[in-house]
Amino acid sequence: MTTLNKIAKIFIVALLGFQVISCGTILYPERRNQEAGRIDVGVALMDGAWLLVGLVPGIIAFAVDFTTGAIYLPDSKSGQLDYDHIRAIRFDPETTTCTQIEGIICKETSHDIKFSDEHIRYSRVKTREELPAIFSSVRQ
Structure with missing residues (x-):
């Protein structure tokens, strides 16, 4: 196996590992199942960074976070009783x-x-x- 192949494999593994840890669904599991609200800019930027890598990873990142609700900030009224x-x-x-x-x-x-x-x-x-x-x- 050539050095270039080893470097490419390491790069792909690192890239996939970064995608897993940069997903809002994994970073903020407590936000799952939230309905629409204010979008968390940090999560949106992480998902948007995947558009630089490729269209498919970026779309997948946004789709997962929007579907699960993890891209939205927690409700500011949480902890208050009505x-x-x-x-x-x-x-x-x-x-x-x-x-x-x-x-x-x-x-x-x-x-x-x-x-x-x-x-x-x-x-x-x-x-x-x-x-x-x-x-x-x-x-x-």
Whole structure:
């Protein structure tokens, strides 16, 4: 094998490796499934750089990031609650176990949580009016 062939193979492997790490879908997995929003210029520039390498890699990079939503910046309102649209789910706290409550939360929100997680805090709430006071006492 000639030196030129070795260099070409190393270049192709490096190029493909760079494409994998420069993809917004891989860099920002938490952004997957976002809907349209403000485009992240950094991700768009990385995807656009692939247009310099070739039309196909550039189009693929843009297609993947637009399809998954990873090219969009996170919503600036994330972490803020809309108290007007909170839905109450009622259950009997005397007969419902923590595991059952975790199942209810998963069913209603599609988020799998465990009360054993050290980051989870829970409180007993009787009315919606109590929520702002409870959430304001929690430090982020």
